[in-house]
Amino acid sequence: xxxxxxxxxxQLSQLGDPGARGFEVGGGTWPFRGFVMQQSGxxxxxANICPHLSHPLDMLPDEFFAEDGKVLRCMSHGALFxxxxxxxxxxxxxxxxxxxxxxxxxxxxxxxxxxxxLQEGIERVREGAxxxxxxxA
Numbered sequence: 001x002x003x004x005x006x007x008x009x010x011q012l013s014q015l016g017d018p019g020a021r022g023f024e025v026g027g028g029t030w031p032f033r034g035f036v037m038q039q040s041g042x043x044x045x046x047a048n049i050c051p052h053l054s055h056p057l058d059m060l061p062d063e064f065f066a067e068d069g070k071v072l073r074c075m076s077h078g079a080l081f082x083x084x085x086x087x088x089x090x091x092x093x094x095x096x097x098x099x100x101x102x103x104x105x106x107x108x109x110x111x112x113x114x115x116x117x118l119q120e121g122i123e124r125v126r127e128g129a130x131x132x133x134x135x136x137a
Contacts (some may be wrong), residue, residue: 004102004113004114004115004116005025005113005114005116006111006112006113007023007025007111007112007113007114008109008110008111009021009023009025009034009036009045009110009111009112010023010036010110011108011109011110012038012043012105012107012108012109012110013108015036015037015038015043015110016038017038017039017040017041018037018038018039018040018065018069018070018083019037019038019065020035020036020037020038020062020064020065020072021035021036021037021062022034022035022048022058022061022062022064023035023036023112025112025114025116026114026115026116026117026118027116028117030117030118030119031116031117031118032047032114032115032116032117032118032120032121033047033048033049033056033118033121034046034047034048034101034112034114034121035048035057035058035062035064036103036110036112037064037065037072037083039083039084042084043103043104043105043110044083044084044086044100044103045100045101045102045103045112045114046072046086046098046099046100046101047098047099047101047114047121047124047125049098049099049118049121049122049125050074050076050077050079050093050098051088051093051096051097051098051099051125052074052076052077052079052091052092052093052096053076053077054122054125054126055074055076055077056076057072057073057074057075057076057098058075059075059076060075063075065083066080070083071083071089072086072098074091077091077092078090078091079091079092079093081097081098085097086098086099086100096128099121099124099125101113101114
């Protein structure tokens with residue numbers, strides 16, 4: 001749990017299954033960017049920040065899943081992530097994870113707890129706050 005604000009980011013009916021949708025919250029020059037995804041009826045949300053070089057995962061809007069719909073992919077360097085945990089299983093950041101965001105839905109409204117700035121999200125990823133697999137340095 002975090003003390004980050006709660007943001008309404010999309011409608012549940014806008015997500016496929018599997019499907020993902022990017023969002024931007026906060027303000028200023030560097031608003032925070034993340035994405036919500038649904039797979040097998042389960043909602044997850046992550047910061048749109050690859051642990052490798054802090055690039056966004058999608059180069060095209062809302063293109064987070066690989067073609068097979070089974071893994072998430074960073075379009076910059078090809079890192080592959082397990083959707084239900086955010087753990088990188090292939091690519092330059094194996095063993096690291098996407099920054100997980102608390103999320104849920106109220107009826108058709110999907111909400112996420114997220115920081116107001118991209119900088120705060122990047123700092124959290126660089127701190128390794130929950131981004132390392134157990135047993136990894």
